[in-house]
Amino acid sequence: MNVLAYFASLDPMNFMGAIPGNVAQGLIWGIMALGVFITFRLLDFPDLTVDGSLATGGAVTVVLILAGIPSPLAIAVAVLAGVLAGLVTGLLHTALGIPGILAGILTQISLWSINLIILDGANKAVNVDKYSLIVSLRNVTESIIMVLIFAGIIISILYWYFGTEQGSAIRATGCNPNMSKAQGINIDNMKVLALCISNGLVALSGGLMAQYQGFADIKMGQGAIVIGLAAVIIGDVLGEAIFRKGMNFSIRLTFVVFGGIIYYLVIGLVMWLRMPTNMLKFLTAVIVAIFLAVPYLREKRKNSFATKSKREGQKNA
Amino acid sequence: MLDLYNVKKTFNLGTINEKQALSGIDFYLKEGDFVTVIGGNGAGKSTMLNAIAGVWPIDEGSISIEGVNVTALPEHKRAKYIGRVFQDPMMGTAADMGIEENLALAIRRGKSRTLRWGITKEERERFHEDLKILGLGLEDRMTSKVGLLSGGQRQALTLLMATIQKPKLLLLDEHTAALDPKTAANVLELSDKIVAEHNLTTMMITHNMSDAIHHGNRIIMMNQGKIILDISGEEKKKLTKADLLQKFSEVAGVSEETDEILLS
Ligand SMILES: Nc1ncnc2c1ncn2[C@@H]1O[C@H](COP(=O)(O)OP(=O)(O)O)[C@@H](O)[C@H]1O
Numbered sequence: 309m310n311v312l313a314y315f316a317s318l319d320p321m322n323f324m325g326a327i328p329g330n331v332a333q334g335l336i337w338g339i340m341a342l343g344v345f346i347t348f349r350l351l352d353f354p355d356l357t358v359d360g361s362l363a364t365g366g367a368v369t370v371v372l373i374l375a376g377i378p379s380p381l382a383i384a385v386a387v388l389a390g391v392l393a394g395l396v397t398g399l400l401h402t403a404l405g406i407p408g409i410l411a412g413i414l415t416q417i418s419l420w421s422i423n424l425i426i427l428d429g430a431n432k433a434v435n436v437d438k439y440s441l442i443v444s445l446r447n448v449t450e451s452i453i454m455v456l457i458f459a460g461i462i463i464s465i466l467y468w469y470f471g472t473e474q475g476s477a478i479r480a481t482g483c484n485p486n487m488s489k490a491q492g493i494n495i496d497n498m499k500v501l502a503l504c505i506s507n508g509l510v511a512l513s514g515g516l517m518a519q520y521q522g523f524a525d526i527k528m529g530q531g532a533i534v535i536g537l538a539a540v541i542i543g544d545v546l547g548e549a550i551f552r553k554g555m556n557f558s559i560r561l562t563f564v565v566f567g568g569i570i571y572y573l574v575i576g577l578v579m580w581l582r583m584p585t586n587m588l589k590f591l592t593a594v595i596v597a598i599f600l601a602v603p604y605l606r607e608k609r610k611n612s613f614a615t616k617s618k619r620e621g622q623k624n625a
Numbered sequence: 626m627l628d629l630y631n632v633k634k635t636f637n638l639g640t641i642n643e644k645q646a647l648s649g650i651d652f653y654l655k656e657g658d659f660v661t662v663i664g665g666n667g668a669g670k671s672t673m674l675n676a677i678a679g680v681w682p683i684d685e686g687s688i689s690i691e692g693v694n695v696t697a698l699p700e701h702k703r704a705k706y707i708g709r710v711f712q713d714p715m716m717g718t719a720a721d722m723g724i725e726e727n728l729a730l731a732i733r734r735g736k737s738r739t740l741r742w743g744i745t746k747e748e749r750e751r752f753h754e755d756l757k758i759l760g761l762g763l764e765d766r767m768t769s770k771v772g773l774l775s776g777g778q779r780q781a782l783t784l785l786m787a788t789i790q791k792p793k794l795l796l797l798d799e800h801t802a803a804l805d806p807k808t809a810a811n812v813l814e815l816s817d818k819i820v821a822e823h824n825l826t827t828m829m830i831t832h833n834m835s836d837a838i839h840h841g842n843r844i845i846m847m848n849q850g851k852i853i854l855d856i857s858g859e860e861k862k863k864l865t866k867a868d869l870l871q872k873f874s875e876v877a878g879v880s881e882e883t884d885e886i887l888l889s
Pocket residue numbers: 636637644645646664665666667668669670671672673
């Protein structure tokens with residue numbers, strides 16, 4: 309009767325009650341996922357800088373707010389810090405020839421030290437009673453509205469930017485670097501630019517997250533890349549299921565943010581079911597691995613020796 | 626118009642794979658010339674075109690286009706002068722982008738990429754007209770992803786992309802070799818048409834000797850990183866496959882049977 313007792317102990321109201329908070333957090337992660345979308349999907353560059361630049365964004369924001377700087381300005385500086393992090397990864401890769409993944413890891417590791425210095429320790433709290441913050445878990449509804457406005461503005465800007473000559477050149481670089489060079493595109497510059505934009509967004513998300521939770525922590529970016537990928541993938545799958553071929557670029561971007569929300573709702577569900585939270589990152593990794601593998605395996609099934617030999621076998625029988 | 630002076634290129638210098646792919650090329654191309662390039666596998670044909678396009682820096686010598694010394698310019702800066710079509714149909718287009726988006730990228734070849742909108746209404750109208758020339762019906766599916774097109778369609782599109790903004794020099798590297806014979810013939814005919822219409826200075830590599838003879842006004846043959854034969858004008862018009870084989874054995878000093886194998 310343990311099972312019954314377990315289910316009886318679950319209060320649906322608890323789950324419902326947690327939804328607004330999960331939506332707020334999911335939205336903030338969704339902004340970070342937009343950054344991951346730019347590198348991973350558009351540039352075809354798996355950028356691991358983000359685990360570091362997310363915490364940098366949080367750290368810079370909190371420290372500046374504590375120093376008496378208005379929170380919007382603090383966030384703006386945090387974005388610049390993220391852009392700088394992206395610039396470093398970009399230059400490591402393009403100017404110094406370091407492979408993309410390694411370039412990101414190097415920046416990420418160095419940001420760990422830099423973030424410790426910025427925070428002057430492992431974490432720092434910012435009290436919403438003493439400072440005026442853009443978002444806070446004390447005012448979940450207002451926070452959701454605020455982040456929605458942020459997300460809306462960012463999606464509009466990205467939609468515009470990737471439709472311009474420059475944004476198109478970035479997309480072409482990610483899609484076919486050889487063709488891009490032949491069309492006179494400086495692909496090194498485009499990669500650096502995309503990494504800057506991406507990490508700027510990630511730092512912005514970190515700045516919002518730190519305000520929302522009321523502190524910045526050196527570990528707040530750990531596994532961020534995987535959560536970002538999860539959001540991107542969930543968004544893609546969902547968007548395609550609903551809109552099929554009709555999914556245009558703005559819908560794609562919107563669904564990346566949705567992906568973040570859904571990821572956090574699932575996390576909320578897992579917590580509500582009192583599953584061991586230690587396994588959260590493991591589960592996330594498994595889910596991302598599955599979703600990344602599915603398109604590959606589907607393609608392979610259509611086009612493999614194993615399937616071929618099966619078909620031949622049927623023919624010969 | 627195009628001037629190659631003593632161009633040398635060695636790959637993997639100082640390793641066991643060291644290979645001198647270009648051993649001192651001197652070559653001059655007049656404005657409006659259409660030269661076909663033949664030679665056996667590994668003769669250095671693609672390497673010569675890549676040297677001109679600036680895929681990597683050359684070891685020695687110089688290259689200039691219309692009097693501009695481009696030897697030190699990277700590929701993306703030379704793109705201003707050069708339109709290219711590659712052997713692999715996948716290589717010349719961005720598969721995840723639409724047909725019109727690819728053309729919009731191409732019409733800006735050599736221009737700086739600003740924050741203006743990536744494609745204008747006038748351009749769309751122009752693309753629609755230009756695509757009609759290909760005769761493949763692509764003008765009715767301008768927003769389709771290029772990845773959905775066949776190899777021949779992609780190659781025709783790449784040809785249009787290479788020439789939509791008139792290049793000083795058009796480089797075609799076995800651009801029909803990966804296509805089935807009928808499609809290959811269509812794309813080749815299209816190339817002729819576009820080259821003639823815009824009076825483009827063109828270099829076309831082909832492994833098909835009769836194509837090499839029947840297209841263009843000049844033919845060069847390469848062997849071991851050198852140009853070993855250069856025929857133009859009236860002499861080229863009268864040229865036959867047998868002539869070519871014989872000339873090749875004279876210059877390269879090998880028997881005609883090996884030539885068949887080398888050149889076919
Ligand atoms: N990027 C490269 N790296 C190393 N070797 C190369 C490279 N490109 C060409 N080669 C070598 O240079 C020689 C000439 O090649 P290529 O110009 O492609 O011949 P082809 O006349 O068939 O086009 C070949 O031996 C080839 O292996």
